[in-house]
Amino acid sequence: MKKADPISTEIIRNAFISIAQDMNAVLIRSAYTPVIYEGKDCVVALLDERGEVLGQSSGLPLFLGNLQVCVQETAKIYGWDYFKEGDIFFVNDSFFTGTHLNDITIFAPIFWKEKLAGFSASRAHWLDVGAKDPGGSMDSSNIYQEGFRWPVTRLYENNEPKKEIIEFLRINGRFGYSLIGDMNAQIAAGKTGEKRFKGILDRFGIDLVKSAREEIFRQSEELEREAVKKIKNGTYYADGFLDDDGLGSDPVKINMKVIVEEEKITIDLDGSAAQTQGPVNCGFAQTISACRVAFKLLINPKRPVDGGTFKTLEVTAPKGSIFKAEEPAACQWYFSSLGLLIDAFVKALSGSAKELSAAAHYGDSMVIFIGGVDPRNNFPFLSVEPTCGGWGGFEGSDGADALINNVNGGFKDLPIEVFENKYPVSIFNYGFRENSGGLGKFRGGSGLYREYTINTDGFVSLWFERSVTPAWGLFGGKDGMPPNVNIKIPEQTEKNILKANGLQIKNGTVLTTYTGGGGGFEQPLERQPEDVLKDVKNRYVSIEKAKEDYKVIITKNLDVDFKATEELRKK
16 A cells, blocks of 8 residues: 655645535535524535545534444444445434434445445434424424434435435425425535545545545544543543423433543443433434533644544443433434533543633523514425523633534524524614623623514424523632523513423514523632723623622723722722
8 A cells, every 4th residue: 555645644634624614515505494504504524435534524513523423333234335336325313313303414425446435424404304393392202203213214326316205305394395405405515525535536546545544543543642641540520400301300410420541531421310201312422422522622622523533532321311312212402411511521620621621601502493474475484593602711711702502613693684584583682691601710701682573473492401500610710690581472471481392472572582601710809800891891791790799890981990999809
């Protein structure tokens, strides 16, 4: 085998990443629904002939290294000879992929000179997959209520579509036309990956590409082993709670033990809640992915993901728990516990890696569904929107304001202009939620408020989390403010609510969401008065809270009274 030199290796490494980025661009530009082309609820990857990651696009971190599972597990069942040129497969089974049924994985083998050379793969959120409620259910109690569920299935064979299967998918989705459009966008992304990868193989030859791949993988593994060795050996713990399982249960516990042994980290989730009746359960494949996100954030955040990544990480979870759920567990809101899981990993190791740690973030996607019939065209509509919140402060910096949660990465809330154009909804108020960031020398990031006026009869579904365990502070920093949602339905009593499924609303309903803030880092009284003044001017902190919590006196002219501040801080 021809050995790759350092320059060729770097060219090929960047080519792999570039191919994945091009695939992602094609998917986003070709998609039919805003949740993909605006929200960017998708991810793509280029895999080698063993299903290992060559390049992965930016997208949802929660899918880190997860697309390879679909290929490798298929090969375990059927053998590598199962894949034929011209095949395209799809799968959405929650207990296979780890995700909810709306997340559709499509992958295809890539052949070069009649030999299997790799795979293209993508995952995207389809707007509706035939659940008992449009878009998905906040109150499902088993997997059979959550939509069509498919094992690994050939979508194309010999480059020809299986029309009966495609038609079955279309008629079982409430928005069948868009569903087929999003499916074809994923297929187009895969074809782009195939074309670009074959171009690299034509240019360099398969032997040189394989040699470069092995060197890329070796480098990644070596760098991670070196990073893990810097953490003190020992056993570390953290825990937390979800508010409930979506069906009004008691808080749902997550428990984490992190074992550091020389070059290896083991995450043990024993002691976490048994799988629940409500839809907060998760397939184990996705639990592993969430732990990989946590590992990546803390251990080696700057290195791209590839087949050499995560060789030093092991994850275990009890069978039949929320993190290793079994049929018929409901999995629609599988990711609610995973943001908490990521924060818990950082918290567990914070004592040994303070300089790398951050306080907890607001923690959940805080998803809003609004649906009904658009009076402007008499067409049914469904908006699906995650919301942004505050991230935790860390050594040397305040937490990020109004950022999407850590499981979603490149996912975005919808721009107001898009929202109002696509849906019969007006957004009149939108901004930072004052006093939501946790107190600290380094303040937690601010959450957001957003007010929707819904201009038609219809329904609202909500899933807001982390009121029982809001974003915690570290090293003396305080917790961030938990979320809240206020709804005013004409001729009904105004109320606050965090979860709702298919709540019927009338034209003129006003929905105001308040997302949580991030946790603070280190003692609040160590925050510089000048920084508190900036917070007041930017409406992150009120004048009253500046005095009450930070012991900083701000005048009516928005200046710091340093003498009064000094005296107050001495008390």
